[in-house]
Amino acid sequence: MLTTVELAVVTTILLLLFATPLAWWLARSNRWWKEIVGAVAALPLVLPPTVIGFYVLIALGPQSPLMALLHPFGVRTLAFTFEGLVIGSLFYSLPFAVQPLRTAFEGIGDRPLEIAATMGAGPLDRFATVAIPLARRGFLSGAILVFSHTIGEFGVVLMIGGSIPGKTEVLSTRIYQLVESLQFEEAHRVAGGLVIFSFLALLALLLVDRRIGNIKP
Amino acid sequence: MIIAVDLSGRIGSEFMLDVAFEVPASGVTALLGPSGSGKTSLLRSLAGLDRIPGTIRIGADIWQDGAIFVPAHRRRVGYVFQGAGLLPHLSVRRNLEYAVRRAPEGQFQIEDVVARTGISALMDRMPAKLSGGEAQRASIARALLTQPRLMLMDEPLSALDGEARSRLLDALEEVLARIPIPVFYVTHDEAEAARLSTRSIRLKDGKIEKVLG
Numbered sequence: 001m002l003t004t005v006e007l008a009v010v011t012t013i014l015l016l017l018f019a020t021p022l023a024w025w026l027a028r029s030n031r032w033w034k035e036i037v038g039a040v041a042a043l044p045l046v047l048p049p050t051v052i053g054f055y056v057l058i059a060l061g062p063q064s065p066l067m068a069l070l071h072p073f074g075v076r077t078l079a080f081t082f083e084g085l086v087i088g089s090l091f092y093s094l095p096f097a098v099q100p101l102r103t104a105f106e107g108i109g110d111r112p113l114e115i116a117a118t119m120g121a122g123p124l125d126r127f128a129t130v131a132i133p134l135a136r137r138g139f140l141s142g143a144i145l146v147f148s149h150t151i152g153e154f155g156v157v158l159m160i161g162g163s164i165p166g167k168t169e170v171l172s173t174r175i176y177q178l179v180e181s182l183q184f185e186e187a188h189r190v191a192g193g194l195v196i197f198s199f200l201a202l203l204a205l206l207l208v209d210r211r212i213g214n215i216k217p
Numbered sequence: 218m219i220i221a222v223d224l225s226g227r228i229g230s231e232f233m234l235d236v237a238f239e240v241p242a243s244g245v246t247a248l249l250g251p252s253g254s255g256k257t258s259l260l261r262s263l264a265g266l267d268r269i270p271g272t273i274r275i276g277a278d279i280w281q282d283g284a285i286f287v288p289a290h291r292r293r294v295g296y297v298f299q300g301a302g303l304l305p306h307l308s309v310r311r312n313l314e315y316a317v318r319r320a321p322e323g324q325f326q327i328e329d330v331v332a333r334t335g336i337s338a339l340m341d342r343m344p345a346k347l348s349g350g351e352a353q354r355a356s357i358a359r360a361l362l363t364q365p366r367l368m369l370m371d372e373p374l375s376a377l378d379g380e381a382r383s384r385l386l387d388a389l390e391e392v393l394a395r396i397p398i399p400v401f402y403v404t405h406d407e408a409e410a411a412r413l414s415t416r417s418i419r420l421k422d423g424k425i426e427k428v429l430g
Contacts (some may be wrong), residue, residue: 120290130304
């Protein structure tokens, strides 16, 4: 339970940090190849989670050139660790942060940013004082979606984490283990809890959306 | 002091702007012409919101010349947009403060500007709750509080009609007559231009057709 929530919180925070500049660029750039980047960022939506898990597992394994960079620091592998789970989750939930943010940034249009520019606000100032407040709906939807989606991931965490109790076992893989060992009563409790949690998360999303939706750019 | 503009280039694939003029850096210059004649493009170029090749000088300062391009936020222009001209997530007061906080000390004081544009009762309202005329007054106040070196106004009366329009026209006439900074005023209404401006530049198909005054 604790691992699950911790994973979801860390993933949500990191992903909003990474996805914000990417979504901003996707929303504002005029480069012809931006949709190639956009498609790559959306790829986890359509890939089987085991595919993401497989590649991340390879990349985090002791033979990977990426991990070779960390060998001098005493890190041989991140596979089957919590850090590994976080990295996998970041890829897995990336589109759920990028999409709402990009849509929100696109919805702002040029006008508010131009108004701010003529009032003497430079690019970073405009981003912080105009773009972010006007895209707050996108930030909230993105946060709720990433959090819930991370709670619900299964394939990726099983591939990378191996469901080690107390370390890399999360609720979704726990259910799988419980059913495997025929502990249906316990499985019911965890599964039912996740249904209630998911419902509440979606309800929160819809309510938040309605509440702040009436201030239009 | 003189404002010298010489711009020539395309915007998008269709439209070509090709203008060169010099006007004294005082008084109100009306930019006249039918829609699609390049008035707004010229105004946006003056603000640094669009970049068309050429030169723009205001007195001794170069805003644009070859590789030099001073971005909009360093030009200190007061821009009144056609239609929505306030930051939608801030109240009128916070919009004005946004301008004040980023502007140098100057001749326009917030209390004075608020009184002159007649918006003191609107300060705590959000832009979405303002009528067209009220929003335009607040936009004018916000533009003045940037302590602009140049005021640029894009058909500020176009969204209004009837009484709101004539009242704002009166207010504008009074404000514009008293500010000692140069103003470019885009309109397609001859009578409005005649009443507010000291000179006019008439555009057609992206070129200057006539300069008066």
